[in-house]
Amino acid sequence: MTRLSIEVITMIGAALILAVLGGIAFHDLIMIDTGGYFPHNEKPEVIRVIAKQYVWEFIYPNGTVSYDKVVIQAGKPYIFNLTSADVIHAMYIVQLGYKLEAIPGYYYPLYIIVNKPGVYNIYCAEFCGPGHYTMIGELIVVNSTAG
């Protein structure tokens, strides 16, 4: 083994591992950010989310406004249309391992479909002021009613 080959082996080995991991990651990224996991025949319901200092405002398609709690049905596709009314926040749904930032002037879609009913925690994950750590919400997933 010449001296050069240990460094070359490291570089090639690292590059290969990273390429494989990167490939899987990019595929999953596209699926997440384009709703690739959604069933093809159903139209997703759009729930608007406005992050504010220091509360989550959810607006259902029928106009109902709910603070800090949002209720969705298990197994059905939703798009959370996320923005902010003041500074940058981030909506982090802990048990789903998913977050995007809420930025004033931008509307970002979170493609959500949850199969298991339960209560999921929503934490704000971008520093937004002294009340940042109190901005805790709940995503409540109930058993789907109609088919």
Added chain:
Amino acid sequence: MRIMSSVAHKIKEVLKIAFTTTNASDIGIMYITLGIISLIIGSVEATVMRTQLTFNNIGPTTYYDALTLHGIFMIFFVVMPLSAGLANYLVPRMIGAHDLYWPKINALSFWILVPAVTLTAISPLVGVVNAGWYMYAPLSVDLQVNSGIGMDVIEIALIIAGISSTLTGINFILTITRLKKVPYFKMPLFVWAFFSTAILLMIALPPLTAGLAMAFLERNWGFQFFNAHAGGNPLLWQNVFWFFGHPEVYILMLPAMGLIGEILPRSVGRQIYGYKALALSSFAIAFLSAMGVWMHHMFTSIFNFWADAVASAITMAIAIPSGVKVVNWTATFYQGKLRVTGYSILTIGFIALFLVGGITGVLFPLIPLDYDLNGTYAVVGHFHYMVFAIIVAFLAALLYYFPYFTGKMYDMELSKSGAIMTVAGAFVIATGMFVEGVLGMPRRYAWVPSMIYYPFQILIDVGGVIMGIGLVLIFGNLLYSWVKGKRVESLDPWGVEVIGLPDFYIKPVALPLTFGRAMDGSIPEHRHGTFLPALLGILMFLPGLGFLYILRFGLLDVGLPMILAFLAVGGYWVYNDYFKELYPSVPSIRPPGGFEMTKMAGSPFSGSSNPLSVTTEGIQKAIQTRTIVLYLIIAEIFLFGGFIGGYLYTINWTPAAQPYLASFHVDWYGLPLAMTIILLSSSIPSHFAYDSLLKGKLKRFKYLGLVTFLMGLTFLSGQMYEFTHIIHFTPQENIVTSFFFTIVWLHGFHVIMGLTLWAFTLLRARRIIPYEASTAASYYWHFVDGIWVIVFTMLYLQLPFYHPFTPGQISFFGI
């Protein structure tokens, strides 16, 4: 009585050296002292944070103040000064230079940090600084939450610290390339590491200045950069900041890696494995870090596949040269015999912390994982592995070079215990943070959102206590040994010279290599120094504070004198260095013995002894100055780049800005066009003036130089008329007008600097042939003109090729 007065005498002596020295070794010691003081302040902030997180008894606003200052102190005022300090102390000795290329600028760079640290330390007392170390807008510019002038004072502090760093970067590039006595591939690894760091310092700090200036203007003068209601874009801050921020973390890490490259081989008694790869990988890392990587801090804030792809791929690529380094360090242990010392334990600790931290880091460019881990303690854990690795490397350097610095030895077992505790504590803290984050604990929370995270906070406390005790052991040991330690007998305290691994090119002739000694440890016959860099450096806060008073409080009669006072001191320094010698009858600040002190910038060579005709050495000096001016211009390009890049980002990718762009209109024909023609044609007399000087036609040079100056002055006057009589919109209206005013006035400020350079050159030309000044003036003038071409076509003519993209709805694959 006698002892007291001898102590008092010693203190006076130390202070005199401190305020007047321009010697790199002394300045290095001062940087390290500043870094250690800041480490204490940063640790106090950390203690406030830990107390709140454990007992919930301090309150969120104070907690978040402490959080912001903890980050800013540790990054800007601990690691950067410690690495600049070690570089100042070690690099000249390692390459055979007797000082840096610009000793006075080196002193200035240090003294600028004194007001920077002071301003940051008092910031929570004059306002609320709940912003975090990366100060995201619009929170940082929100005057409701971040009221007072705390944030503004921090912005001023970081702007001047950035100037200090950029000057240091250029200074070291010149020192290493021009003053080294060893060939490139025999340079020590620390020199390679700091060389690449210096390049990053030159290019990465100016964009930070751009962003901070935008935030300052928004806070204090109502500009609209980040306000979505006026077309502004919070992501503008993120892009500009992280363009600095990512190279910044490599500025922090590269010198530490370089130190390991010095201490590790000497701890195992053999040459380092893979020297060339280690040297070149530092450059690879620096190069990659400045290209597209910065967006990996923004995966959850941007929604664009192409930006994601580029940032993710290049970030993963950086892992490769880093991996090569770890492999080579590890291979060095093979066929070596490890001497277990405090610093070798710390070295192994560095490699372990860097390796684990690097592995945790690889998770983040895998973007679906980043969607989970970003904004949680997983990030905090990752970077604490890295910064603890850096601190551990610096501690290893302090332990290793201590005998050189003090001529004394410390207790080896105590240093080993301190090292073990420091590394162990660091691991516990960072691991506790990382695991907690993977479980979902968000960062920047004053209290846990669920008690399942609380046990990890306690674990971090335990690690903190262990690390704290370790640090106290190390520093206590060093301080005690400095005073009462056993004197080192040989000039080779670790016995590395005899095994063919000498530490320095400039071998010490006597120890200690302490404050006030020459590079080789001898006591200098004449101590030549000047207080002017210290004075100007300490007063560096005046312009920023002056603008703050004028813009925020309308106190022109307070702010204007501040700015003028600063300019007066700067002007006096220029006069003292460059004009006093032209008029020898005037008494000057000169040491006896006819010693020619270096000037502010530039060599002692002051024009020709024959002012009537050019000499070959003069022409050589002029040619050598070109590269120097080029480095300064590169830094300026990155400064303009921050603003121009920000403007291009706004017009191409900010949906909220589009209506304001469509309605923006400024007349370009008429006065602006006439002034443009005058400015751009002034490059012609500028070019021929310089050409004439090199050919020896001095009268023509002065005449053409004066023409250039007058044309530039006309341009400025035209602009002032335009802005007072013709332009009817204000900068505070929307983001486009904010950018218009900012970029045009930034350029105008550089025209003033160009005119100052010409005035300086022409005034010097009355007595001598200004080889270097004329090079600087004419090259800089071309740069000023070049920038105007871009500014005029982009902002006045609104040429379409600056705006090829149409920001519509956010689509993941859109461009």
Added chain:
Amino acid sequence: MRKAVSPTFTAIIAIVVAIVIVGAAVYTYQQFLMYSSKTSAAITTTSTTPKHTLPYNPTNKTVFITLVTLSSGPTFNFNGTDFGAMVIYVPAGWNLYITYVNQQSLPHNLNLVANDTPTPNSANIADDGKILLTIGATTSDYQSSGLMSGQSASELYSDIPAGIYWLCCGIAGHAESGMWVVLVASPNVTTPYVVIS
């Protein structure tokens, strides 16, 4: 000039540090498991499903009741509910194994009270009925001291007679501020359950 420190010192430091770290890690893991089980119990009882069966052991007729005072939501809460919104139904005559956890830094305790007023309206809960059991404090200091910051305690109450009771906090004023749930022991109940309205 002091004597050099001996190598034993370093060895001892290394061993002590290792022991401390391993102990802290084990403690952290154990505490984490404890909090996880509490939180998941709390989550299921705050869900909006109206009726939820409680864990029980039919062999020895014991119902396992876990009440957690959360640090989010209303201050004076059990499992996020207040003012008797939670009603626990148990078969009459069964044993109650009650565990109480307080996640807040404010101290609270838990008392089983045979009440004689419909809702608490005294600062001292003993004025509103008879205290049958005190968890997290003693019969003499329940008005001022309790558990806090994650502490928990458990007690067994045997053979609860048929009737309606409160499970409420004994700290002065807390029950009348809403910190109470209703417990119904009835012969008509076969499996224990809880309803939140």
